[in-house]
Amino acid sequence: MTNKKQIIGLVFGGESSEHEVSIKSAETIYAALSHSCNIERFIVNPIYIDKNGFWEDSEYSKSILLGEKKSTKTIKRDRITINNLTNFPKESNEVDVWFPALHGPNGEDGVIQGLFKLTGKPFVGSGTLGSSLGMDKIAMKSIFKSFNLPQAPYIYLHKENLLNTLFMNSIFDEIEKIINYPCFIKPANLGSSIGITKAYSKQELITGIEIAVKYDERIIIEKNIIGRELECGVLGKSIMKSSVVGEVKFQTDWYTYDSKYNEHLSTTIIPADLKINISNKIQKLAIEACKAINAYGLARVDFFYQESTEKIYINEVNTLPGFTNTSMYPMLWEASGLKPEKLVASLIETARE
Ligand SMILES: Nc1ncnc2c1ncn2[C@@H]1O[C@H](COP(=O)(O)OP(=O)(O)O)[C@@H](O)[C@H]1O
Numbered sequence: 001m002t003n004k005k006q007i008i009g010l011v012f013g014g015e016s017s018e019h020e021v022s023i024k025s026a027e028t029i030y031a032a033l034s035h036s037c038n039i040e041r042f043i044v045n046p047i048y049i050d051k052n053g054f055w056e057d058s059e060y061s062k063s064i065l066l067g068e069k070k071s072t073k074t075i076k077r078d079r080i081t082i083n084n085l086t087n088f089p090k091e092s093n094e095v096d097v098w099f100p101a102l103h104g105p106n107g108e109d110g111v112i113q114g115l116f117k118l119t120g121k122p123f124v125g126s127g128t129l130g131s132s133l134g135m136d137k138i139a140m141k142s143i144f145k146s147f148n149l150p151q152a153p154y155i156y157l158h159k160e161n162l163l164n165t166l167f168m169n170s171i172f173d174e175i176e177k178i179i180n181y182p183c184f185i186k187p188a189n190l191g192s193s194i195g196i197t198k199a200y201s202k203q204e205l206i207t208g209i210e211i212a213v214k215y216d217e218r219i220i221i222e223k224n225i226i227g228r229e230l231e232c233g234v235l236g237k238s239i240m241k242s243s244v245v246g247e248v249k250f251q252t253d254w255y256t257y258d259s260k261y262n263e264h265l266s267t268t269i270i271p272a273d274l275k276i277n278i279s280n281k282i283q284k285l286a287i288e289a290c291k292a293i294n295a296y297g298l299a300r301v302d303f304f305y306q307e308s309t310e311k312i313y314i315n316e317v318n319t320l321p322g323f324t325n326t327s328m329y330p331m332l333w334e335a336s337g338l339k340p341e342k343l344v345a346s347l348i349e350t351a352r353e
């Protein structure tokens with residue numbers, strides 16, 4: 001290994017509804033990469049993608065990160081097309097390792113991972129396959145099913161099915177038989193609880209379906225699992241490790257958009273108060289879930305744990321989980337003995353594997 005400093009392309013912002021969270025995640029990652037123990041190893045090139053998808057140069061990006069400029073929706077410029085793909089800020093050419101601090105569509109779903117791959121430079125987190133599978137609840141769950149991983153019973157629908165009354169009646173029957181009420185209706189591809197409804201009756205189910213199809217043509221309906229919500233961090237590629245297990249508690253009926261982003265409505269408990277055999281099982285399942293969908297590098301795997309039966313259900317794999325200073329992923333690793341500055345360095349090492 002040479003002693004040359006590695007240039008880290010920290011990409012953040014983006015067109016998704018999680019733009020502001022992404023900036024906060026990037027702030028934490030930037031601070032960790034700039035920590036005195038990393039100063040000899042890394043040079044950070046922040047690259048801000050504005051709400052119109054335009055890639056800004058390092059200087060502008062840095063001012064967003066340092067809070068000197070506000071992230072506004074800038075003037076609509078030419079979108080990035082195949083012809084101006086190389087018009088990315090010149091700093092992009094110098095990047096040794098990409099570090100996406102993006103969430104949601106285009107950032108977490110394999111799209112930008114494909115672009116990174118085309119640059120020939122390594123990047124932090126999962127590749128295109130794991131990222132897109134982690135983003136799509138139907139694809140993810142059907143893979144979990146084929147791996148016999150424990151999860152809530154579900155069915156899925158396409159928007160066009162709604163026009164077929166006969167088919168829909170059979171779906172309602174099936175829901176009453178295997179899923180029952182309350183149930184969860186979700187758009188297949190989204191996050192932050194957006195577009196999700198918890199339905200207590202057939203009428204609410206119908207409304208929930210109408211809401212979900214506004215976000216995605218493909219939707220999933222799941223059985224309500226009564227249980228605690230637990231989360232586990234995963235780090236590494238050839239050798240994957242899991243963090244201690246954390247728990248989220250919220251004051252809403254379920255973990256809604258409001259409770260996720262309002263610190264008065266939710267709290268995190270790290271480590272979760274669990275019997276050792278349960279937390280061991282969760283740590284093992286977290287890695288199995290990642291391997292099933294080919295997610296690696298960094299991921300947070302979310303679970304439901306039903307205490308009365310000691311049953312554990314995998315809810316989902318998040319391939320680019322929140323990385324703010326109050327986010328579960330960095331806090332889980334800190335509680336596992338890896339401070340943020342060490343964590344980011346490990347993530348970069350993993351990317352270069
Ligand atoms: N099958 C389920 N049983 C119980 N609660 C659920 C179920 N599915 C989702 N929820 C609730 O909805 C929240 C968001 O659902 P999730 O599938 O994690 O969507 P997102 O990707 O938007 O985070 C969960 O954290 C949980 O509170």
Ligand SMILES: [Mg+2]
Pocket residue numbers: 302316
């Ligand atoms: Mg979730």
